[in-house]
Amino acid sequence: MQLLVLGSAAGGGFPQWNCNCRNCAGVRDGSVRATPRTQSSIAVSANGTDWVLFNASPDILTQFKANRALQPGRALRDTGIAGIVLIDAQIDHTTGLFMLREGKPLDVWCTPQVREDLTTGNPIFNVLSHFCTVRWQPVQTTPPSPFIVSGAAGLRFTPVPLSSKAPPYSPHREDPHPGDNIGVLIEDESGHRIFYAPGFGAMAPHLEPFLADADCVLIDGTFWTDDEMIKLGIAPKTSRSIGHLPQSGPGGMIELLTRFPKPRKVLIHINNTNPILDEDSPERAELTRAGIEVSYDGMLIDYQP
Template identity: 60%
Template sequence: MKIRVLGSAAGGGFPQWNCNCHNCHRLRHNQMNGSARTQSSIAVSTDNRNWLLFNTSPDIRAQLEAFPAIQPKEGIRDTGIKAIMLIDSQIDHTTGMLMLREGKPLNVYCTEMVRQDLTSGFPLFNMLAHYCTVNHHLVPVDGSSFTIPGIDDLRFYTQALKSKAPPYSPHRYDPHDGDNIGVIIEQISTGKKVFYSPGLGEIEPHVLTAMQNADCVMVDGTFWTNDEMVTQGISEKRAREIGHLPQSGAGGMIDVLDSIGAKRKILIHINNTNPILDDDSQERKILAEHGIEVSYDGLEIDL
């Protein structure tokens, strides 16, 4: 199984276009050891030719141009993207579908709640009906398995996570199973498993079990502290309040990852305010001591 990190940042990317926080300012002025990042998305394949795209960020065009394996190879119009799976209906995970409108119908796998959001509050599916159209395939939220035609030798298990729907969702303040999911990706022939969850606010029992049973976990790396945006004067909202488990502090992501044993542990969906974006920071040293990696655009993982 090959996994390509197309984008590793949270919404807005890094540096964010209108942000002058400590990280964004220093990166723009070459004052920190770090690298720019686009908004989070990964692609998965077993043959390096047919790819399942997880989420479609607003940066999708640049991400595809930086990834030769997924680019056109045959005929006038072609792509290595065989299907798309949406983790949620957030703007930074779905808007990229508009950039894919010139092709054939998009085979999109998502929950019923995400489908509802994308045909009502943020009607991307309706808009795309006038271009390439969308073939929606329902994914379960109870952990049951399914396969995807054209994506050989992979099986998927999707689990509902506790989360809020996006601000534009008709049920923003009425959470439903399927607003956000975690995904177990299993290679059938080898039994190797990856647990992928870029938005993770609470470690429920089924989430912990999935992480313990995976060979590699790629999980929410949005914030270092719960009050990160508050202390930097950016927002009054805290990490846990908006559905992200911070890395530090009691019960934070570091503690969780320490508890799941020896395996590859990778943080993705990293906010521009997070000090781990500085390769020389004390926070990065702490992560290294715990055997935790920080993803970057272009990272490739082979299992």
């Protein structure tokens, strides 16, 4: 199994177009040692040719150009993408679907809650019906029901409901439903297991085996502190209130992940304000001491048979 990180930043990317926080200004002028990142998305394959795309970020065309493996070139019009899995209905995970409108009908796996949001509050599926159409493949989370993606042999996906937030345009924004946001356990035929959860608001008992038994956990790295945006004067919201468990502090992601010795631990969906983007920061050093990595665009996680 190969997992390719197409984009590792949270919404807005890094640097964010209108932001002059220390990180964004510093990466522009060279005063901060950091790597620019596009918005969060991954692709997974069992054979290196047929890929399942997780989320379609607004940066998807840039990501495709940077990763030649996604274009095998077998015909005049071709793609290595066999199917698309959406973990939520957020703008930064779905807007890229518009950029795929020139192809065949899109096979999209998502929960009924995400489908509802993308046909009502933000009717992306309706707009695409005038171009390539969307063939919805339902994802069941209660109870979790494993599924496969046709054309991507050798992989199995198990969706898991997470405590996070639906988008602002969702009727579930302040009334959470299982399926608004999911994590996915990705397994290959050799038994390798990766748990992908870029939106992770809180730990729950049903998540214990997914974190404990995975070979790799690719998980929410949005904010360093719960009050990060408040201290910077960006927004009056805490990290937890918008569905992201911060890394630091009691009950934070570092404390959570250190409970599980087996998996490789990698953070993804990193907000432009997060000090871990500065490779020389004490926060980055703290992660390193805890055995936690920070993903970057183009990162390859490879498990051979």
